[in-house]
Amino acid sequence: MFSSRSPGPKSVPPAENPLLLETAVSLAKKIRSREAKCEEVIKSYIDRIQHVNFIINAVVADRFEEAQEQARDIDTVLDAGDPNNLYPVESMPLLGVPFTAKEAFAIKGLPNTSGLVARKDIVSTSDATVVTYLRQAGAIPLAVTNCSELCMWYESSNNVYGTTNNAYNTGRIVGGSSGIVSNQGQFPNAVGQRTEFLVTGPMCRFAEDLLPMLKIMAGPSTVQLKLEEKVDLKALNFYSIEDDGGSWLCTAVDPELKQAQKMVVTHVEKELGVKVQEVKMEKLKYSFQIWSAMMSESADNQTFCELMSHNESNPVNPYKEFVKWMFGKSEHTLPAIGLGMTEKVTQLTTEQNKNFIKMCANLKTEFENMLGEKGILFYPSHPKPAPKHNAPLLTPFNFAYTGIFNVLGFPVTQVPLGLGSEGVPLGLQVVALPYNDHMTLAVAVELEKAFGGWVNPGRVEEPGDL
Template sequence: MKFFIVLYLEKKIHLSNLSGVVPNKGQFPMAVGGQELFQCTGPMCRYAEDLAPMLKVMAGPGIKRLKLDTKVHLKDLKFYWMEHDGGSFLMSKVEQDLILAQKKVVVHLETILGASVQHVKLKKMKYSFQLWIAMMSAKGHDGKEPVKFVDLLGDHGKHVNPLWELIKWCLGLSVYTIPSIGLALLEEKLKYNNEKYQKFKAVEESLRKELVEMLGDDGVFLYPSHPTVAPKHHVPLTRPFNFAYTGVFNALGLPVTQCPLGLNVKGLPLGIQVVAGPFHDHLTLAVAQYLEKTFGGWVCPGKF
């Protein structure tokens, strides 16, 4: 969650979900189990043109799976868009500023670029958070269980009781932050049993198939990066599941580029995410560079 807030406040461009391209070696904590497939490192830059060079430096042999040097003709792409997740009760409603920014992009692509743009309703997107939980709690191909957050808090085997730490925090005695304590408390409650896992695994497979078939080799999907503009400190604690707007694409294993779309009247960054089919990062990067030039790109916070 903190990573996403930094991304929004700094108004930077970000490329995510590079599983099979960028190695996880050297990460801490190391991804284990299903997390190894769905959590991976990607570059974050001020300008979209810097993403591809950064990616080439970071990537291992898997870079051969991408087509980063392929010329992309944007007017020949098929654009699809969706303004919200369909109404999940777990997440905030998408704010009007973000919806209007997205619609400006759609109108521009249709009228100025002359591209094919289609509004879609992917009903299974409302299960974004549940899909993320299911995939993050999955065992790896080697049968290993994912690392528990509470074990990471324990630092090499030290037992941590999240409920006791919450009591200590209320008295100003805990060494842990309230978000970390809250996550540790929720961890066991959110973990799915085998029946629930199989249910949402089937939903994930169905949604991924729907998206992959829709996007093909020449399609991109425009979707909000977050339901709200950059929130004030501590506000995300009251809506902890909003991250699923980006997290769902980790679960689906699809490439995404987060792209700024200028500022609202209060000087807060607006943004959108551009999604493509597996290993079609060159499409999301090309669209991000175009939107950056058209809608302003990175703006120094001190100049507002």
């Protein structure tokens, strides 16, 4: 069954077509100016997906033919000079730009299982709200991508589509993102207070694309944001917290990640001429407990076991499923079964819930008092760089580093900081108070300029590259 000749982890080959290395903003301009044909752009992305997807298993269903047809229609109109102004730039800033969405989001004609075997035959008959907004802006959906079972685990693996591999190292897992965007048309969708915690946002290779994408995806919610407001980085107050203070539930932050964060602090102090204050927040030590209490606060929420069964009146028995899993008979993944069991055995008492909910409110107040309307916080994205496959089973609570800001309701921008010694991306999260996304996005642009941002997977770095 095993062979020493089996290939080890590898990265995907680098993207070489110049169109694949353009920002979305740049592509849209080139399509309008006719420097590039829309069909050419769409085909370049389809070719790239077909070239690498057998390695990483990211795309699980596509609409390539429909996308190419849409692209040809756009080219026909633009080649004629768009005499009827069918594609106004003001309302369609992403004309012809391709995008993908998590399979948990509905795209008409594509599956919408969220990795749940019980939903394997479900095909979307309409678009999720966020997909509608992107289409209205001229963007073209290409495909849907993999997720964990019911989107409740931080490894994209399920029994419908299998496991997704990291593009930089196929032996590692992949990650996700969030923001102030409608979840309508996503399964599972949140109800009650959880609508404030289950949020959606753009994931882009280039920081330049984040703000225009967020403006489109947020729809009417954009009015709550200040995305048109110019940000003076030198007028901001910066803070840095190097870890959660030593929670016994989470692993220690990797030294490389700490060093990357220190490099960011040094850059900000040197280039912006400001002082970054190193602070500690004792309550962060209880991030998972706070997250768990806040997630279970609303009495009208479905349990995870109910979601697993896709039938509220007949929830899955996770203990029975575990026995079935041991014999290869369960339709569910081990992480999903484990989450179901955890839900059963570690439900907090009402008194414990009250204590941690109160702690959440106090922690939020502490952050509000510290950050104010001009404050930016640097905090680790995760205790470790991209873990190996299945490793999250041994460190299930490490997600609390991001989960805590979901329940606090703070906007976060995840920023890549180049590759570490293991060949996978390093990074940190940039945090601000609600509706200050424009500040975190501006900081992301600055850090991309300083540290290079997204790295083309498989690129051979020359000596001296940083």
